[in-house]
Amino acid sequence: MKKEYVYKAFERFWHWAQAALIIFLGVTGFEIHGSIRFFGFDQAVRYHNVAAISFIILIVFAIFWHLTTGEWRQYMPTWKNLRAQAEYYVFGIFRNAPHPTRKTVLSKLNPLQKLVYAGLKVLVIPVMVVSGLLYMFYRYPQHNEILSLNIGSLEVIAVLHTIGAFLLVSFFIAHLYLGTTGRTVTSNLKAMITGYEELEEDSVDNKAQPVSHEPVLTK
Amino acid sequence: MHSTHWNWERTEYVEGKGIRAIGKRNVLNNFCIGISGNQQSCNRCHIGYGYADASFNFNDSLNVDCLACHDNSATYLKAIGGAGLPDSSVNLSFVAQHVGKPQRTNCGTCHFFGGGGNNVKHGDLEMSMFDPSRDVDVHMASEGSDMQCVDCHSAQKHQMLGKMYSVSSMNRGRVECEHCHSAMPHTDDVLNDHTLKVACQTCHIPTYAKVNPTKLFWDWSTAGRLRNGEPFEEKDSAGTDVYMSIKGSFVWGKNIKPDYIWFNGTASHYLVGDTLDPSRPLQLNVLYGSYDDPDAKIYPVKIHRAKQIYDTQYRYLIQPKTVSTKPGDGGYWAEFNWDRAAEEGMKQVNLPYSGHYGFVQTEMYWPVNHMVSPKSQAVQCGECHTRENGRLANLSGFYLPGRNYNPWVEFLGVGLLVLTLAATVVHGSVRFLMNRKRKGSN
Numbered sequence: 240m241k242k243e244y245v246y247k248a249f250e251r252f253w254h255w256a257q258a259a260l261i262i263f264l265g266v267t268g269f270e271i272h273g274s275i276r277f278f279g280f281d282q283a284v285r286y287h288n289v290a291a292i293s294f295i296i297l298i299v300f301a302i303f304w305h306l307t308t309g310e311w312r313q314y315m316p317t318w319k320n321l322r323a324q325a326e327y328y329v330f331g332i333f334r335n336a337p338h339p340t341r342k343t344v345l346s347k348l349n350p351l352q353k354l355v356y357a358g359l360k361v362l363v364i365p366v367m368v369v370s371g372l373l374y375m376f377y378r379y380p381q382h383n384e385i386l387s388l389n390i391g392s393l394e395v396i397a398v399l400h401t402i403g404a405f406l407l408v409s410f411f412i413a414h415l416y417l418g419t420t421g422r423t424v425t426s427n428l429k430a431m432i433t434g435y436e437e438l439e440e441d442s443v444d445n446k447a448q449p450v451s452h453e454p455v456l457t458k
Numbered sequence: 459m460h461s462t463h464w465n466w467e468r469t470e471y472v473e474g475k476g477i478r479a480i481g482k483r484n485v486l487n488n489f490c491i492g493i494s495g496n497q498q499s500c501n502r503c504h505i506g507y508g509y510a511d512a513s514f515n516f517n518d519s520l521n522v523d524c525l526a527c528h529d530n531s532a533t534y535l536k537a538i539g540g541a542g543l544p545d546s547s548v549n550l551s552f553v554a555q556h557v558g559k560p561q562r563t564n565c566g567t568c569h570f571f572g573g574g575g576n577n578v579k580h581g582d583l584e585m586s587m588f589d590p591s592r593d594v595d596v597h598m599a600s601e602g603s604d605m606q607c608v609d610c611h612s613a614q615k616h617q618m619l620g621k622m623y624s625v626s627s628m629n630r631g632r633v634e635c636e637h638c639h640s641a642m643p644h645t646d647d648v649l650n651d652h653t654l655k656v657a658c659q660t661c662h663i664p665t666y667a668k669v670n671p672t673k674l675f676w677d678w679s680t681a682g683r684l685r686n687g688e689p690f691e692e693k694d695s696a697g698t699d700v701y702m703s704i705k706g707s708f709v710w711g712k713n714i715k716p717d718y719i720w721f722n723g724t725a726s727h728y729l730v731g732d733t734l735d736p737s738r739p740l741q742l743n744v745l746y747g748s749y750d751d752p753d754a755k756i757y758p759v760k761i762h763r764a765k766q767i768y769d770t771q772y773r774y775l776i777q778p779k780t781v782s783t784k785p786g787d788g789g790y791w792a793e794f795n796w797d798r799a800a801e802e803g804m805k806q807v808n809l810p811y812s813g814h815y816g817f818v819q820t821e822m823y824w825p826v827n828h829m830v831s832p833k834s835q836a837v838q839c840g841e842c843h844t845r846e847n848g849r850l851a852n853l854s855g856f857y858l859p860g861r862n863y864n865p866w867v868e869f870l871g872v873g874l875l876v877l878t879l880a881a882t883v884v885h886g887s888v889r890f891l892m893n894r895k896r897k898g899s900n
Contacts, residue, residue, distance in 0.1 A: 273845040273860040280840040280860055284648060328885075333892040378654065391750070394857035398864045405871030409878045416882035420889075 240437045243344055245430055250310075253301050254431055259296045261407060268404055291371050298368070313348050314357045321350040332420060341439055359410065363403050369401040459519060461616035463505045463527070463610040466493075468746075472627045473726040474745065481625050483512075484807075485727050486775050488742055488764035489573035489676060490705075490822040492730070495779035502536045503568040510541035512806070524557070527564045531556035539783070562588055562598070565607040574705070577672045579624075581714065581760040582828040586669035594668050595778065596832045610637070618653070623825055624743055629723025629753070635659075657755040659827055660718065661837040666760060666826045671698055671710035676764040679817035681706035682794045689794070704780070704791040706765075716758030716826050718850055720747035728841040730807045733773045739763070739819040740775075749856040758826040765821055767796060769804075771812035775820075 246254070267287035269275050278286060305311040325337040328351075331339070340349045348356065374397065377390040390396070421427035421436065430436035462468055467481025486492045493500040494512070501509040505526045508514065523542060525534045529608040535554045537545040545549065570576060570584045577584030592599040597610075610633050611620045620633035635658040642650040643658075646762045652661075666672070682703060684690070689703030694710075728742045729732070747754030767776045778799040782789025788802030796815055810840060841859030842850045850858060 271843075271859055272863065273843070279838075280843045281838065288648075311752070333888055335893070335896060347669060361758075378651070393859070394862070396863075397857055397859060397862075398867055401863065401867050401871065405867070405874055409874045412878045412882060414874065416886060 241440045243349060243438045244434055245342075245344055245347055245436045245438070246434045247308075248434065249304050251431060251434055253297065253304070256297055257294070257301075260290055260297065261411065263290050265404065265408055265411070268400075272401060282312070288375060291375070295368060298364070303404050305312065305365075313346070314353055315386050316354045316357045317350055319350060321354065324351045328417075328420075342436075343438060355410070359407075363406050365411075367403040367407070370403065371397050374400060390444060459517075459522070461505070462618070462621070463616070464522060465516060468621075468626060470626060473724060475726065475729065478729070479484060480627065480727060480729065484730050485625050486730060486742060486777060486858075487624060488762060488766050489574075489579055489673070490780065490821050491766060492776075492777045492807075494730075494777050494780040495803045498541050498783050499539050499781040501541050502538065504542045505573070506542050507556075508541050508543060515657075522624045522720065525550075525553055527555050528557045529564060530558040530561060532561075533562050560605055560606070560608050565611075573673065575699070577667060577670050579762070580824060580826075580828075581672035582663070582666040582788070582826045584667070584670050584672070587828065590669075590829075592832055593835070594829055596830050609821045623725045623745055624822060625727075627725045627727060632723065649784040650764045655749075655755055657721075657757045659758050659825075659830070660756050662830050662833070663716065663826055663828075664831055664835055664837045665713045666758075666829050667712050667714050668829055669712075671696070671712040672714070672760065673708055674714075674760075674762060675709035676706065676762070676766075677708070677817075678706040678764065678766045681790070682796070684794065703794065714760070715849060716762050718756050718853055719745055719759050719823065720749060720751065720754045720853065721745045721757040721759075722747035722751050722754035723824065728775065730777060731774055731809055733820060734768065734775065736768065736770070736773065736816065736818045737784055737813055739821050742820050742822045745823045745825070749853075756850065760824040760826055762822045764820050764822075765817040767800060767815050768818045769800070769812050770814045770816040772810065775818070776800045776807070776811065776815060777807050779806065 264287060266275070266277060267283040267290065270277050270283035271280065271287060277283070320340050325338045327336065330336075338349070340346075342349070373390065374393070377393065377396065417426070418427045421430075426436060459463075462481070462753070463494040465481065467479045469477060469479045472478050482493055490496070490500065497510050497512075497514075505523050506514065506521045507523055508521065523536075523544075525544070526536065526542075527571065531553050533548065535545040535548055539544050566583075566585065566588055570581070570587065571578070573579040574897045586594055587598060589600055590598050592602045597603050597605045598607075608618075611618045613619070617631070619631055621631060639658070641653055643653075644650050683701075684703060690701075691699055691703070692701040694700050697708050699708060700710075710715060724746045726744045726746070734740045740827065745757075745759070767778055768774060769776050778790055778796070779788050779802040780790045780799065782792035785792070788795070790796065790799035793799070797813065800811045800815055801813075840860070842848045843858065845861060845863075848858075848861055850861065856862075
């Protein structure tokens with residue numbers, strides 16, 4: 240085991256700011272949706288709009304960081320070991336089997352993470368940003384003038400935004416739980432706070448073998 | 459002479475009916491129903507002298523009663539049942555020395571008491587408006603802007619701005635809030651966006667009939683009960699009439715949340731002689747508009763419901779003669795005989811009466827425009843943007859955030875959350891148990 244600097248300062252700031260914003264957007268958003276009551280509708284709208292703009296600013300910085308550092312490559316989805324990773328969560332994890340992919344500074348995401356995070360980045364977040372901006376800036380059709388966008392009905396925009404919101408909350412729950420499946424229950428959390436994580440050192444074979452289908456047997 | 463106050467009709471385009479002269483002369487309502495045959499009493503509120511029947515000469519300017527509107531002494535009074543003639547108690551030379559621009563008292567004397575009593579018709583125009591507090595009407599309050607009716611209802615050559623859709627049908631000559639306020643009056647952009655689809659009144663008149671009750675339901679079918687051969691009246695604990703032998707039973711309401719409709723400024727009307735379907739409530743005035751109509755906005759209305767007399771054979775509303783001016787003239791309020799009242803009333807509108815009558819449910823839609831509250835009392839966002847029992851619960855055809863949702867997305871979305879949560883709990887528990895077992899077996 241070797242302590243490595245895995246998550247850079249900006250990366251950690253981005254992660255936690257994004258977490259706070261998404262939680263806050265979720266609470267205010269589902270209040271606007273009518274599911275919960277907390278701030279009151281008018282305040283929820285006001286806060287949601289401010290948080291949304293903040294989130295967009297954060298996204299712009301995050302994109303810049305990912306592009307300039309080349310870190311975006313971490314998220315390139317791959318088929319390799321995808322099945323092995325899924326099988327690990329279904330079988331291996333219960334038997335204390337090793338993670339099928341090794342975490343390194345240059346490859347910190349397992350294949351399932353790559354797939355899910357890439358999906359969030361290219362699909363869910365863009366849909367949320369675009370539908371959210373339309374939600375904010377659309378205008379009903381009017382006579383003789385076009386004020387920004389004329390859209391006849393809010394329904395499609397709102398429903399898309401709601402679908403995205405459900406996906407994000409679902410991701411949030413799964414993300415919290417899977418965060419506990421690191422080397423120890425809190426090792427991932429500590430790493431995201433301090434930036435440092437104990438990683439396996441380079442060994443002979445840094446590509447772990449897929450786990451077999453053997454049923455779990457008691458010894 | 460062109461004033462609607464004088465002619466009691468306007469030439470207007472009425473949807474589905476073409477260009478028609480409509481007004482109090484030929485439109486029926488579901489309060490006292492109509493003036494035909496009853497001019498002697500109703501026309502106390504006409505700005506003329508002696509409009510006692512249909513033969514009244516509208517071309518003679520000497521018949522115009524200027525004082526009804528221009529008396530500033532507050533002593534002018536028209537005689538009850540006098541067809542517009544002044545009461546004998548009035549000192550006309552004193553009144554003539556005190557004329558001027560119309561005051562609230564001039565307008566209110568008729569407009570606050572339409573339908574035979576205070577606040578019967580409008581709900582937002584009644585005697586408290588002679589001197590309202592700021593909470594009742596922020597514009598007319600003497601401790602506020604102290605505005606007079608004619609400050610908004612301005613006139614050129616006696617043609618007043620503003621009209622009521624009980625008797626008018628075109629989108630013209632209306633008083634608009636934007637005549638004084640801007641179309642984007644809020645500091646909050648989100649609120650300003652609302653002005654495209656929501657009329658100012660909708661948020662700024664949270665309730666009407668704030669001080670005194672207004673009539674919500676009028677059942678003519680119960681009229682005519684007598685005690686010892688005499689008509690009688692019953693009042694509720696607040697002193698409001700709930701039954702009158704001459705008029706039937708009433709339901710009143712105070713501090714009422716308005717109903718809301720899409721309205722584009724055009725309306726159509728039931729006109730004397732139109733056939734009706736007695737199996738469902740008849741809308742005497744239909745206010746047009748929908749979400750998809752770029753001219754339409756959400757407006758607050760008072761809906762007045764009634765059961766009123768109609769001819770079951772010819773299937774049209776009956777204009778009954780209610781007022782009696784001489785014995786045997788058929789006036790219902792003296793003889794309590796619907797057949798005679800129908801017969802005599804229908805003669806006045808030149809339509810046959812079959813001899814068979816019944817009572818049909820009718821509705822009238824009265825836009826609520828007055829009793830604007832101070833902004834601190836405006837309707838709050840959550841009163842409409844809510845899933846249950848919102849103010850706009852009955853308006854359909856559009857997506858209202860906080861009220862609407864797609865049931866499939868909701869079902870699948872909540873299902874996804876439940877499954878995710880369940881999966882993590884099950885997975886976590888198994889992990890924990892297996893881990894303990896492994897440790898135990900070591």
